[in-house]
Amino acid sequence: MSLGFVMLCHTALDRAAQVARYWATRDCPVVIHVDKRTPGPKAEKLRGDLADLTNIRFSPRHACEWGTWGIVAATQAASMMMLQDFPQVRHVCLASGSCLPLRPVEELRAYLDERPRTDFIESVTTADVGWTIGGLNYERFTLRFPFSWRKHRWLFDTYVDLQRRFRVRRSMPSGIVPHLGSQWWCLTRQTLSAILEGPEREDYDRYFRKVWIPDESYFQTLVRQVSTNVESRSLTLSKFDFQGKPHIFYDDHLQLLKRSDCFIARKIWPEANKLYDTFLSPNAGDEPRAEPNPGKIDRLFAKAVERRTTGRAGLYMQSRFPNREWEQGRTAAPYSIFEGFAEVFENFDTWLSKVSGTRVHGHLFAPGGVEFAGGATVYNGALSDSAILRDYNPRSFLTNLIWNTRGERQCFQFGPSDNQQIAEFTAADPNAQISVITGAFSIPLFQSNRNFSDIRAEAAKLQKVESDLLTILRAPNVKARVRIWSLAEFIESPMEPLQTLVDEISPRSMRRLTEVPRMVDLTGFGQFLQNLRNQGMQPVLMGDFPTGADVTTASSRRARPYLVK
């Protein structure tokens, strides 16, 4: 008993000839269909090239436009020819001109000999199909499709819409349950002949002629009528991308294909010489077989689709520039913004980088220049510390920094003196952890040796900027993890918030904070605020500091901080 191949070809006929010859010389009859749209001389050449083989036939040519009946008609005619001309054939395998056998045909034959009654055809009910493109599943069978999808997309879509709106339905031939599946099947003579010679074939054909993409449904549906033993999978490895177009195999997929356990692969790039040479070589079967690992191919192509549809979060580049709110991750990784902490604590950045094991920068958006950690003038990815370059495109600056330092969490200081352009972007970024001690900007002023009228003006300006920032951070569309304390509130009990923040930044350490950052001396701060008030300014963001009674800061308690466990 033998196996026969029906091959549908339209381009790269020299490759098709190579594969046909491979099968034919191994005692597998081949019936070749050449697309009517392929130029005549090319088809003639193919015929000539294979003229020496007696078990190769050429079937009547049909035009095979994608998604239309022509492909089914061609398959039917070629299959009929196969069944009539080669009575010894038991299984008929449908292949294309860009298919390549991955395992010696003897193995396929042996495999089929063990399963003489089994039909290998992917056949899934429309409800269970997740892979159709264009949202047409069941409607493929109930609407009419007189217009070409490729050439007249607008007419195609409009006609579908019209039919939906007016609820126009075609009636299905009785007893048919629509099934879909891969075009590439391997059927037994019994099943195939039952489909092709059945009394109702004319009715079915008339119906399927107007079904959308009938090559994925004609045999897949009818096989359920006649076969008793359907194995719903294809013996042909064929992967599709997100547009429903087959992935192509190249020379560099050789190792991957060797480890596939499929018998046939499609589609192969016609110029993939190494693949054709390897798999069609006479001693292809002699090589020791690698352990099959078909999952690897699945992963490779699944990843490719994911890269195309989802991309890499936080990456902005020449071929990925998402619209606002479509970023699928505004930035590449979590990061922390501290506002007011460097003012309240001495050497806050050193302390933080020690306890959390992260990179802690100064004010990245400082007007004088970028304060990278360690005073670097250039940073990961050759980012410059120039304020002009940063302010030319602050969003690019920040997203670049976070992208360039993937794997190492970045923390930086921020304040009302800094360039505020970035604030809205970070507030709506779920990766941002923003912690603000409001009013802390007044501490450096308090410590400064400037004229009080200057201080007052400066304090008023900074307070205005910080209020605007707080408005942004309190807006309903904020996606960052925002925490806000007033200065008075914070210095009342600083350890608890610090512990929470550090735990969030480096959850694995889960250590208690043993070393406390040293708080600046705020003796006289209450009076300072009162002086501002006396000068006519209203300091509101600092919270409640009683005049006269001096605040006790945590720095005076050197004991271990109290913590809620």
Next chain:
Amino acid sequence: MADVRAEPILLFACLRNEKVRLPYFLQYYRDLGVDHFLIVDNDSDDGSRDYLARQPDVSLWTTKGSYKRARFGMDWLTHLQRRYGHGNWCVTVDVDEFLIYPFCETRPLRALTDWLDASQIRTFSSMLLDMYPKGPMQDQPYREGQNPFEIAQWFDSGNYTLARNWALGNLWIQGGPRTRSFFAEDPKRAPALNKIPLVKWHRSYAYVSSTHMLLPRGLNLVFDEWGGEKASGCLLHAKFLDTFAVKAEEEMARGQHYAESREYRAYQQALQDQPDLWCKWSEKYINWRQLEILGLMSKGNWA
């Protein structure tokens, strides 16, 4: 061009006095699978013309016309593209630009163009990536025929700014060592790095400004707007070699470049103190996979 195969991949370039670069340039693109070169020589006097005329796969046009008045050479090339490019994949590059695309080590350019055809994609984006040596450019002279990236091995990996140009629908990319070193005071004027050098040509197409963008506008949509990544490559830019100082001098004198040759003026000033573009965070070039991982280019859904 009579003996060129059906549906050839064509390369268009315009040059002046680039003899020293030509052997490697031609070989590089031949190896990728370019079938024929269409080159406009703008009045070279260093033997470029004779050299090109001797190549079997080069069609050469010569002009003494003004580079500037021909829209920096683009008018000449547009004319040739209309005439010979229609229906073919066309690479349009300068002789110091070297195309890198996903899998370029294992798959010829035709594998890419076949895939683009199958995916119904007409244009392929390749950002210009400025390559530079470590140390002053004069220290490592470039020999004819040499791979320029043996010298200019380094690049900036993550300091590029992107903005949308709504007028033509393209992305405007700037940054890299040139912005960092020559335009730090005026980044707006830094050169654009977005490029679309590979196009399935139609006679109705035209490049607008160098190969940065095209008309009609739809051709510039080489990026995904919904979070995904389209396939893209890089043009490795071998501008910063020892030949650069001489070139900057010559181009300044001719005054034939964009915006009063402002770019070259900036270079000339900076070059006087023998700058080193290299910095501690410069990345050393390895292969396309490295550029892919760094996010400078993408495989998209080509696997």
